[in-house]
Amino acid sequence: MHILLIHINLQYTYLQNPLIILFFDIDQVTLLKLIQGCGNCQGKDSNYCYACKKNYCNEEKNVYKKCRLDNNKESNYCGIKHGDDCYIEIIKDNIAVRGCGKCPSPACVTCNTNMCNLNLDFRTLCRSKNGNEKCKETSCYIASVDEGEKDKIQKFTSD
Structure with missing residues (x-):
């Protein structure tokens, strides 16, 4: 080709x-x-x-590779050396903040390829039985259930 x-x-x-x-x-x-x-x-x-x-x-x-960098309302780019990270941090109201280097919070996804933090394929980060999970929904849930009812959880959202 x-x-x-x-x-x-x-x-x-x-x-x-x-x-x-x-x-x-x-x-x-x-x-x-x-x-x-x-x-x-x-x-x-x-x-x-x-x-x-x-x-x-x-x-x-x-x-160098480029990462998206959000500065208030302006979108710029920062450079990273080979092996360094870009990140997407989810903050209040499910707003994504992007940057270079180590993420400032645990509510982050990191990557290290050129322009890897440009697009999101998720809306929130939630805890799950398998660890942290990228979710397309805008909210997370936790529920107390009886042992025999754990497969019958009706998901709901609340603000």
Whole structure:
């Protein structure tokens, strides 16, 4: 499979195995994943573009990844080094706050790939018999039941 990319210098490049983006505008990273390619990083931020001269040296560990960062009403991005985390924290009224580094509370989900904290696939974090659970519902519940009735719980929500 070949993928056609338009990248810097308005050149067309065919890539056999795209994995890491080394040629991109920092402002366009929300639309792109990481891919590999041939060429250099002339005019690009060295934190987000890594060029090298050895065979197979353009590895993911050499380039920063981006995480969504929520600053009040503005959405920006922060950079993380290879192996560092992004997070999504659920705060009051099930509002998601995103950031870089260690999460400030236990109500978080962490990840460490490029732009991994951009979208949510859950609305709340609830405790369950199997530990913490990502839930699509907007509330959690706890119920006291008799041993024989544990499969007959009628779920309800309350504010």
